[in-house]
Amino acid sequence: MNKQSLSSDRANTSCAVSSPVVVALDYPDQQQALAMAGLLNPAQCRVKVGKELFTAAGPAIIESLHHLGFDVFLDLKFHDIPNTCAKAVGAAAELGVWMVNVHASGGRRMMEAARNEIEKKSHRPLLIGVTVLTSMERADLADIGLDIDPQVQVERLAILTEQSGLDGVVCSAQEVALIRAACGPKFLTVTPGIRPEGTEQGDQRRVLTPLQAQNAGVNYMVIGRPITQASDPALACEQILASLS
Numbered sequence: 001m002n003k004q005s006l007s008s009d010r011a012n013t014s015c016a017v018s019s020p021v022v023v024a025l026d027y028p029d030q031q032q033a034l035a036m037a038g039l040l041n042p043a044q045c046r047v048k049v050g051k052e053l054f055t056a057a058g059p060a061i062i063e064s065l066h067h068l069g070f071d072v073f074l075d076l077k078f079h080d081i082p083n084t085c086a087k088a089v090g091a092a093a094e095l096g097v098w099m100v101n102v103h104a105s106g107g108r109r110m111m112e113a114a115r116n117e118i119e120k121k122s123h124r125p126l127l128i129g130v131t132v133l134t135s136m137e138r139a140d141l142a143d144i145g146l147d148i149d150p151q152v153q154v155e156r157l158a159i160l161t162e163q164s165g166l167d168g169v170v171c172s173a174q175e176v177a178l179i180r181a182a183c184g185p186k187f188l189t190v191t192p193g194i195r196p197e198g199t200e201q202g203d204q205r206r207v208l209t210p211l212q213a214q215n216a217g218v219n220y221m222v223i224g225r226p227i228t229q230a231s232d233p234a235l236a237c238e239q240i241l242a243s244l245s
């Protein structure tokens with residue numbers, strides 16, 4: 001199947017999953033990722049393909065996940081000069097993915113170029129700007145010359161992202177109220193850094209539980225290790241969904 005027909009098929013068949021859960025398939029190869037996907041129900045969650053899996057498995061993993069019925073968030077966090085970023089986002093659109101992201105710190109012209117490029121495509125994924133990584137806290141921002149609270153930078157980048165015509169931002173669920181106030185109710189919030197009670201925080205810093213995130217009004221919550229590293233991943237996913245209902 002060529003890229004264009006894949007894109008058209010996807011545009012016609014993309015399912016409307018009401019669940020906010022997006023499971024991060026952070027695996028080193030296609031076999032492990034598909035084994036995990038096989039335990040999940042595409043009616044109950046979407047999946048995310050990130051840098052590790054996409055670098056190892058390439059576009060074929062997207063096609064395989066589509067065949068299993070999943071909407072796919074392609075999380076490659078593009079951050080480059082406007083032309084390069086726009087072409088990369090355009091290539092992602094041609095894979096038929098549901099969502100793709102760029103780093104909002106790439107700036108207004110980069111985000112506008114990315115948005116303009118996907119507007120030309122027959123399948124138009126949701127285009128999301130990453131604000132401040134959920135692994136970062138104030139000290140990490142100070143290290144890169146931004147001696148401010150993460151929330152200040154998140155709000156600034158969310159406003160820039162909205163003005164640049166993107167659909168929403170990646171942020172911590174802790175910042176959703178702030179973003180709603182600044183960017184309005186239609187602007188999407190996609191929140192990693194989700195940790196159910198009793199799970200390891202790991203490298204994440206700005207975290208909330210799934211229920212707290214839901215109460216904060218997030219649109220989509222990205223959850224990786226609390227599901228994929230659980231002794232029973234399918235049960236872990238079920239329990240998270242049950243905690244939201």
Ligand SMILES: O=C(O)c1cc(=O)[nH]c(=O)n1[C@@H]1O[C@H](COP(=O)(O)O)[C@@H](O)[C@H]1O
Nearest residue numbers: 024050075132133134170192222223224225
């Ligand atoms: O864009 C992302 O998805 C992302 C942005 C961010 O600020 N923080 C963040 O954790 N992520 C991704 O979300 C996932 C979180 O995974 P866990 O920490 O295992 O739940 C990883 O795949 C990260 O790459």
